[in-house]
Amino acid sequence: MKIVLFANTDWYLYNFRRSLALALHKAGHELLLLSPPGPYGEKLRALGLRWEPVPMERRSLNPLRELALLRYLTRLLKRERPALVHGFTIKCAVYGSLAARLAGVPARVNAVAGMGYVFTSNDLKARALRPVVRALLRLALDGEGARLILQNSDDVALFERAGLVDPGRIRLVRGSGVDxxxxxxxxxxxxxxxxxxxxxxxxxxxxxxxxxxxxxxxxxxxxxxxxxxxxxxxxxxxxxxxxxxxxxxxxxxxxxxxxxxxxxxxxxxxxxxxxxxxxxxxxxxxxxxxxxxxxxxxxxxxxxxxxxxxxxxxxxxxxxxxxxxxxxxxxxxxxxxxxxxxxxxxxxxxxxxxxFDERIVIRRTVDVYRELCGPLEMPAEQVARERRVA
Known part of the structure; x- marks a missing residue:
C-alpha cells in the first residue's frame, strides 16, 4: 500500500514520525514523505525513505501562493495515486486533505497536535484567520474516508464543541511516541x-x-x-x-x-x-x-x-x-x-x-489506517515488541 506522510517541516518528520515511517517501510509499504525543503530531508533519504520537498511557506497568507500550493499537491497526488494521505499540523491537514479529495485519494488521516497559532494566539491576525481556518477544517475533515487523530482529551472535547468534525471520526492517540x-x-x-x-x-x-x-x-x-x-x-x-x-x-x-x-x-x-x-x-x-x-x-x-x-x-x-x-x-x-x-x-x-512508548503509538496509528484501508500487515517482530510493552 502507498502512504503519504505530509508535515510542515522535515525536522518534524525526522524527529516525530521517523519510527512510524520506518515501521511501515519495513512492513513493505511504499512511503512518500512530503515537507518544505530542509536539512533533515537528506537524513530521511539516508534511512532509505523517499522524501520530496514541496513549495510550501508556513507563514504565507498570499492567496495566489496558497492556491498554487494546493494545485501542486493535487497534481502530485494524482500522479502518485496513494491509498492514504496522513497530514500533520493544521495547515498540512487542510491542504493535504483538500488535495487528496481533489485527487480522488480514498483515505485521509490527519493528526493535529494542539490547536496551533491561529487558535492559541489573541493577536489581530490570528483572530482574523480563525473563521477561515474553521471553515477549511470542516471541509478538510469531513467525509467517510477521513479520520482525525488528536493527542489529548481536551482537544477531543474542543473539536467536538466547535463542530469541526463528526465525533465518530475522531481517534485519540496520545502523542507521536518515544522509544x-x-x-x-x-x-x-x-x-x-x-x-x-x-x-x-x-x-x-x-x-x-x-x-x-x-x-x-x-x-x-x-x-x-x-x-x-x-x-x-x-x-x-x-x-x-x-x-x-x-x-x-x-x-x-x-x-x-x-x-x-x-x-x-x-x-x-x-x-x-x-x-x-x-x-x-x-x-x-x-x-x-x-x-x-x-x-x-x-x-x-x-x-x-x-x-x-x-x-x-x-x-x-x-x-x-x-x-x-x-x-x-x-x-x-x-x-x-x-x-x-x-x-x-x-x-x-x-x-x-x-x-507513551512509540510501539504503542505506532500500533494505534496503524489501527486507524486499517479502519479506512482494511488489512495492513506489519512485521511480526514489531507486533511482538508492541505486545511486550503494552
Missing part, C-alpha cells in the same frame, strides 16, 4: 553540584520562556545554587518566535545557559536534575515523555497536553499557566526535597513506559 528504551533510567542521589533545570523546546513565547526566565531570576536572587538550561533553536517560521537577540540577552544577564540545538537528547536528559515545560498549550509534549523515560522529575503547566503526561504530585508537578512565581515555587520544592524529586521521577518513568 523509551533509548533513554537511561537515572538512579541514585543527585551530585553535590548545583541543581540543573532544563527547558528543551522550540524558542517560542508560548512555550513559557518568559515565565522560565522570571523564575530563574527569582531563585538566583535568593542565592540558590541552580543552573537554568535552555535547549532549542529559534523558529522564524512561527509568529510566536523569541528573537535570538532576546535569548542572548538572557545569557549575557547570567540567567540561563543556552545550549542551542542538541542532537543527543538522551545524554542531555540524563545529565540534568529537573525538566520543566511551562507551555501555554501542547498536543502532547515529547520532551516531557523523553525526560520521564530518564526518571526525571517533571514540572509543567496545568494545560491541555501537558496534564496528559503529568498528574500533579503523582508523577510531576503542575503549575498555573503564565505564572513565573508558581514555577519558581515548584523548582524550589524539588531543590529542597530530593526525596520528592526521586519519587516523582520513578512514577514518571513507569507512566512513560506504560502509556
Amino acid at each position: 523509551c528504551w533509548r533513554f537511561v533510567k537515572r538512579t541514585g542521589e543527585r551530585s553535590g553540584g548545583p541543581l540543573r533545570v532544563l527547558v528543551a523546546a522550540r524558542l517560542l513565547w508560548d512555550k513559557g520562556l518568559e515565565e522560565y526566565v522570571a523564575a530563574a531570576r527569582e531563585l538566583l536572587a535568593e542565592g540558590r545554587r541552580i543552573e537554568f538550561l535552555l535547549a532549542g533553536t529559534p523558529d522564524p517560521g512561527n509568529p510566536a518566535a523569541v528573537p535570538e537577540d532576546t535569548v542572548r540577552g538572557w545569557v549575557n544577564e547570567g540567567v540561563v545557559n543556552w545550549l542551542g540545538h542538541v542532537e543527543d537528547m538522551p545524554t542531555l536528559l540524563g545529565a540534568v536534575d529537573v525538566v520543566a515545560l511551562p507551555s501555554y498549550r501542547e498536543g502532547l509534549p515529547k520532551t516531557l515523555i523523553e525526560a520521564a523515560a530518564c526518571a526525571q522529575p517533571l514540572i509543567t503547566t496545568d494545560v491541555p497536553g501537558c496534564r496528559e503526561v503529568v498528574t500533579d504530585d503523582v508523577d510531576g508537578l503542575l503549575v498555573p499557566v503564565r505564572d513565573g512565581k508558581a514555577l519558581a515555587h515548584a523548582i524550589r520544592r524539588l531543590h529542597d526535597d530530593p526525596a520528592l524529586a526521586r519519587r516523582l521521577g520513578e512514577a514518571a518513568w513507569a507512566k512513560a513506559h506504560a502509556e
Whole structure:
C-alpha cells in the first residue's frame, strides 16, 4: 500500500514520525514523505525513505501562493495515486486533505497536535484567520474516508464543541511516541553540584520562556545554587518566535545557559536534575515523555497536553499557566526535597513506559489506517515488541 506522510517541516518528520515511517517501510509499504525543503530531508533519504520537498511557506497568507500550493499537491497526488494521505499540523491537514479529495485519494488521516497559532494566539491576525481556518477544517475533515487523530482529551472535547468534525471520526492517540528504551533510567542521589533545570523546546513565547526566565531570576536572587538550561533553536517560521537577540540577552544577564540545538537528547536528559515545560498549550509534549523515560522529575503547566503526561504530585508537578512565581515555587520544592524529586521521577518513568512508548503509538496509528484501508500487515517482530510493552 502507498502512504503519504505530509508535515510542515522535515525536522518534524525526522524527529516525530521517523519510527512510524520506518515501521511501515519495513512492513513493505511504499512511503512518500512530503515537507518544505530542509536539512533533515537528506537524513530521511539516508534511512532509505523517499522524501520530496514541496513549495510550501508556513507563514504565507498570499492567496495566489496558497492556491498554487494546493494545485501542486493535487497534481502530485494524482500522479502518485496513494491509498492514504496522513497530514500533520493544521495547515498540512487542510491542504493535504483538500488535495487528496481533489485527487480522488480514498483515505485521509490527519493528526493535529494542539490547536496551533491561529487558535492559541489573541493577536489581530490570528483572530482574523480563525473563521477561515474553521471553515477549511470542516471541509478538510469531513467525509467517510477521513479520520482525525488528536493527542489529548481536551482537544477531543474542543473539536467536538466547535463542530469541526463528526465525533465518530475522531481517534485519540496520545502523542507521536518515544522509544523509551533509548533513554537511561537515572538512579541514585543527585551530585553535590548545583541543581540543573532544563527547558528543551522550540524558542517560542508560548512555550513559557518568559515565565522560565522570571523564575530563574527569582531563585538566583535568593542565592540558590541552580543552573537554568535552555535547549532549542529559534523558529522564524512561527509568529510566536523569541528573537535570538532576546535569548542572548538572557545569557549575557547570567540567567540561563543556552545550549542551542542538541542532537543527543538522551545524554542531555540524563545529565540534568529537573525538566520543566511551562507551555501555554501542547498536543502532547515529547520532551516531557523523553525526560520521564530518564526518571526525571517533571514540572509543567496545568494545560491541555501537558496534564496528559503529568498528574500533579503523582508523577510531576503542575503549575498555573503564565505564572513565573508558581514555577519558581515548584523548582524550589524539588531543590529542597530530593526525596520528592526521586519519587516523582520513578512514577514518571513507569507512566512513560506504560502509556507513551512509540510501539504503542505506532500500533494505534496503524489501527486507524486499517479502519479506512482494511488489512495492513506489519512485521511480526514489531507486533511482538508492541505486545511486550503494552
